[in-house]
Amino acid sequence: MTLIQSWRWFGPNDPVSLRDIEQAGATDVVSALHYIPHGEVWPLEDILKRKALIQSAGLKWSIVESVPVHEAIKTRNDESEYYIENYIQTLKNLSKAGLKLVCYNFMPVLDWTRTDLSYSLPNGAKALYFDWSDLAAFDHFILQRKNAFTFYSEEIVASAKGRWTGMSEARKKELSDIVLMGVPTEKSMPKEDLMKSISIYEQIGKSGLRDNLVYFLKSIQQTCEEEEITMTIHPDDPPYPILGLPRIASDEEDLLYIINKVPESFNGICFCTGSLGAGKHNVLPEILAKVGAKVHFAHLRNVKKNSKGDFYEAEHLDGDVDMATIMEQLIILNKNRERPIFYRPDHGHQILDDLKKETNPGYSAIGRLKGLAELRGLEIGLDR
Numbered sequence: 001m002t003l004i005q006s007w008r009w010f011g012p013n014d015p016v017s018l019r020d021i022e023q024a025g026a027t028d029v030v031s032a033l034h035y036i037p038h039g040e041v042w043p044l045e046d047i048l049k050r051k052a053l054i055q056s057a058g059l060k061w062s063i064v065e066s067v068p069v070h071e072a073i074k075t076r077n078d079e080s081e082y083y084i085e086n087y088i089q090t091l092k093n094l095s096k097a098g099l100k101l102v103c104y105n106f107m108p109v110l111d112w113t114r115t116d117l118s119y120s121l122p123n124g125a126k127a128l129y130f131d132w133s134d135l136a137a138f139d140h141f142i143l144q145r146k147n148a149f150t151f152y153s154e155e156i157v158a159s160a161k162g163r164w165t166g167m168s169e170a171r172k173k174e175l176s177d178i179v180l181m182g183v184p185t186e187k188s189m190p191k192e193d194l195m196k197s198i199s200i201y202e203q204i205g206k207s208g209l210r211d212n213l214v215y216f217l218k219s220i221q222q223t224c225e226e227e228e229i230t231m232t233i234h235p236d237d238p239p240y241p242i243l244g245l246p247r248i249a250s251d252e253e254d255l256l257y258i259i260n261k262v263p264e265s266f267n268g269i270c271f272c273t274g275s276l277g278a279g280k281h282n283v284l285p286e287i288l289a290k291v292g293a294k295v296h297f298a299h300l301r302n303v304k305k306n307s308k309g310d311f312y313e314a315e316h317l318d319g320d321v322d323m324a325t326i327m328e329q330l331i332i333l334n335k336n337r338e339r340p341i342f343y344r345p346d347h348g349h350q351i352l353d354d355l356k357k358e359t360n361p362g363y364s365a366i367g368r369l370k371g372l373a374e375l376r377g378l379e380i381g382l383d384r
């Protein structure tokens with residue numbers, strides 16, 4: 001059995017078409033109904049429509065990423081039961097349509113966070129960047145979170161201050177928009193709402209958030225088991241608490257906690273080499289060796305970090321993550337499985353013709369195509 005190459009598609013409004021995906025060489029599609037507000041039930045009809053569209057292009061919708069977990073569930077407030085019921089209904093509808101593999105995350109409020117979406121590399125390609133000094137500047141000067149600077153090292157505070165002094169108004173606005181942005185094609189969050197959430201999560205803390213995840217998983221367990229659905233949690237990106245928000249899927253200990261607390265087979269992991277790889281504390285082959293049996297889906301991309309922990313998204317085979325070792329481990333894990341492991345080339349540089357186009361940050365076609373081609377070559381070569 002070989003690994004399955006998949007590709008994220010944001011739906012009919014994605015500038016990358018299903019045809020492009022086919023030409024890039026992926027067979028399976030990762031998609032979600034991004035237009036449905038978080039927490040609402042995905043109607044069966046809408047799911048079937050998306051599925052038919054993907055099928056009509058000769059591809060297969062195999063993975064749902066994400067079914068977002070509503071904030072009410074993550075904070076377990078008064079409305080959480082209502083949203084859990086909705087989530088369960090969405091899972092049942094997905095299952096009716098034959099969709100059995102779901103990716104989600106439990107990051108408070110913000111999904112992945114970057115500070116620059118078009119960082120220029122020496123060869124003219126553009127990449128996504130995360131810079132602690134920019135984040136600290138956003139935190140202190142834009143968000144004005146109380147005592148924000150106490151959460152950063154002196155070195156970062158000094159460079160954040162310097163940077164802010166020289167920052168143009170346009171860049172200040174851009175930085176704010178970028179940090180507050182979530183998944184491309186979904187709405188970004190107003191600053192005031194973020195502040196409110198931060199104070200709620202202060203009370204919850206890491207252990208409270210862990211409890212809320214376990215409660216959520218136990219609440220959907222029966223449905224997942226009856227419907228044969230596998231849930232895969234996406235690691236935190238970046239794998240650190242940011243802006244005072246707790247993180248619970250950032251390292252080996254977190255992932256082991258999640259799979260040990262809810263050991264049933266429906267509870268799985270999406271192994272994202274980019275998210276985990278951004279953590280100085282993470283040695284990916286070691287993590288994969290421990291959690292591999294629970295990995296059903298992988299996001300393969302690379303990052304290069306500097307000594308401060310800032311990082312940019314590097315080429316898929318070039319960066320701090322030893323992709324050849326990861327691929328070798330995935331190939332071995334994939335033997336003797338009932339269902340193959342899926343991977344997608346996660347993100348890619350904006351290169352060539354895509355530099356002239358409007359693209360979803362991280363999700364332009366050609367950079368991902370290059371990533372997929374490299375990963376597939378690696379896979380076939382190693383497998384031989």
Ligand code: DNO
Binds near residue numbers: 066105183346
């Ligand atoms: C970033 C993605 C994430 C991911 C979600 C999964 O590009 O990997 O947005 O889709 O966190 O829930």
